[in-house]
Amino acid sequence: MPKVVAERADTLPALADVFREHGYDGASLSLISQATGLGKGSLYHFFPGGKEEMAGAVLHDIDAWFRKRVFMPLRTAADPQAGIALMMEAVETYFQSGQRICLVGAFALGDACDRFADPVRGYFAEWTGALADALMRAGHHPSEAAGLAEETVSAIQGALVLARALGDSDAFSRALARVQTRLAA
Amino acid sequence: MPKVVAERADTLPALADVFREHGYDGASLSLISQATGLGKGSLYHFFPGGKEEMAGAVLHDIDAWFRKRVFMPLRTAADPQAGIALMMEAVETYFQSGQRICLVGAFALGDACDRFADPVRGYFAEWTGALADALMRAGHHPSEAAGLAEETVSAIQGALVLARALGDSDAFSRALARVQTRLAA
DNA sequence: GTCTATAAAGCGATAGAC
């Protein structure tokens, strides 16, 4: 059986969970140490920049996942509707049907907004941009495509807020269904 | 000229701003002291329960504002469409055209979710419930009204996330316009 | 590469003078 933590990247999923659950300020090093199974010494060995570098690495990891599974399919799929379908699948999977919130959205609303303004903006700009591109290739007029893309990403983020607030992950699934209908029209 | 802070309620707007800007954990007592112009002694005189009571009072204040300006008009307006119009006005005003985030939504996504689960859930349950009620009275079928209400509140929250993340408050105004169109249909 | 020990600062909260 391989070591659970062999390199820096192995810690990122646990790190992401801690930040999602406790926010940036609430994610203390002792919580992080507990979640990753690593002492503070090891954490600072992997992340010399401390907590800020940990959160930055998590954001970068999330961005890479979305680039591969969402943004790239939207931009490069021969059939734009197939790209959109891949996006919907990835979103449903990533957010665990509404049980997992979006860390980037949480950072946008929360304490870490100023500190990570660039990666946060980049994530949402890429997402809306790639979706608008797919919608244009699917036949929508440019201005209409941009609005529909904005509305779609916005609806997903809002549904995550509502699902978490109401403790009702079905609200997220219902929202995804509505989004799908609207994108197909 | 009257005293700036004469009673507990006078501190709530400044308190709300601090929590909105820094989150629950990030809102330190020294920041709160600075924002309200009150020393720690005075703060604990008004809020014996400390920071948790401060945030609770802010949430209660927000809930009261929405009850009066949003939930009640939706439920009691003779013309349901007029009630919806009042809601849209209030939302546009309260969120300052997208420049101000929703503290309840931020708490839902953030560190304070567990601590304030009840008021957070209550706020969104009341909002979606009151809007669904107005939509039913406007002629929508019950199931359809509930979905449209959920979609509307969700769209507003998502637009606040997107506007903050992109640093583009116009994204919020565009979302409100789309919502208005959909509710009128 | 991982740990323990520790430093320095900030935290929420309290006490007591005025």
Add this chain to the structure above:
DNA sequence: GTCTATCGCTTTATAGAC
């Protein structure tokens, strides 16, 4: 009702042994 001083604790971060 407001303040300052202070307590006890936790925080991030570092140092150094292994």
